[in-house]
Amino acid sequence: MDFISILSIFVLACFVGYYVVWSVTPALHTPLMAVTNAISSVIIVGALIAAAEATSPLAKWLGLAGVVMASINIFGGFAVTERMLAMYKKKEKN
């Protein structure tokens, strides 16, 4: 993709982010941080590309290290968000 197309997507996504995040209820700001943490680890895509190639051994190992770090975040981030969200309840007794 050319730079201008990418930039267009980026700028529009910033606006989407702005409106979506303002609509998040303050009670869920901690889960918001946990889940943004998990999704920002989509950077794992870059780590996988580096790890997949065998041409540069150092790049491969850096990539694998990146895969481990991003995976901790992805699995840990989604799991802890799920755990927190499960606690937000209205009274079910009575």
Next chain:
Amino acid sequence: MSFSLLAAAADGVGGTPAWAMLAYLAAGVFFILALRGLSSPATSRAGNRNGMIGMAIALVTTLVTHDIANIVEIGIAIFLGAIIGVTIARKIAMTAMPELVAGFHSLVGLAAVVVGLAAWLNPGAFGILDAAGQILAVSRVELGLGIAIGAITFSGSVIAFLKLSGRMGGSPILLPGRHIINLGTLAGILGIIGYYTVSPNGGPGIGWEIIAITALAFAIGFLLIIPIGGADMPVVVSMLNSYSGWAAAAMGFTLGNTAMIITGALVGSSGAILSYIMCRAMNRSFISVIAGGFGAEDGAGSGSGEPREQRPYKQGSADDAAFMLEQAESVIIIPGYGMAVAQAQHALREMCDLLEEKGVKVKFAIHPVAGRMPGHMNVLLAEAAVDYDKVFELEDINSEFAQADVAFIIGANDVVNPAAKTDKSSPIYGMPVFDVDKAKQVFFIKRSMGGVGYAGVDNDVFYMPQTVMLLSDAKKMVEGIVKALD
């Protein structure tokens, strides 16, 4: 013409098939839906599932569209990360969420750094070489910025983690001339990125420029967070959240990957908005928070050195409090970081249940900066099984104090200090606070009369005629009240 366009679309761009580009776009849309779900607790879990779906799409697409030479090693790496991540997520105490989030931020930052370095070593794999075999100039800027932001996120988050988990003192550490050092380092990073972008030697391999950018960025992340005190941590954690997003976005530019760009923009804006909300709730500018030093001994605030006058106050017991609470019609509870430290949330919920059985209306009032990260108190109350529709934000409940019989303050201090409304010389002047002085009766749980909150200012609420100080550990005091109510 439309045919040739279609054909071009089917081929995709830069070696990525069109379906894969659409899949990354879909992943980005799922990430937007994940955040959208958080607009209410009722839809939030579905939102989180959308996030997982988006991530699965992005992962599978990447694995399928690349010739993976090391699939076993990659599988092991993902598995290892999954085990570590899930174990931490299961075991972590809810009071420790701020340091967990800071720790996770540091991993995103470091991942961005290693991906950037790998791209520099092996630019062919990332499709960022020009015809002459050099890295594209625009990619050099993106990679330089991505590595720099990632490194700042990493070292800053490590310091935030150490401060939040108590492994490092929470008080600000002030270096002389730190503003000049910070600005100089920042200028250095940008200068080297600029120099490298126009440098004729832009081939693969890590030159001194990359090492210098990485090292300086690590240093500035460290220097930026060191002078920031414990009470400003909500802003710091939000800011680092934002940086981790921008780092992902920078890498997304390099790879031309829509999922990464959309996510980076979402996370970047999310952190920026949270930082703004936190700063607004303290009536402080972002710059002054980042410049640091709030709450330091030599910080702003006249008279912080002189001894405070001794003023008379009333002290009560758990039995007194239980008696008054029972008689009340409506009670508003204001929890603060002290509640988290004392782990008093479960006892507090028991107290709340007992009062409701006796027909008392109980509400919780939460200040945006209560705790060490945005929404920290809400999570702790949710953990203790307090209904979320009993929990209110500052602007929604502040008008109700005038009608409330009891304001019950547990582990909060600065957020109820009327000096923020009246005393222009106070360091917290202008910060929105709860109008507890309007309640008929105030109970204030505090460990002792010694400590005076993070801003280091005295609080007139202690000495009001309707205030009863409950001087004890928060959990013990609430348990005492529960016993007396039973």
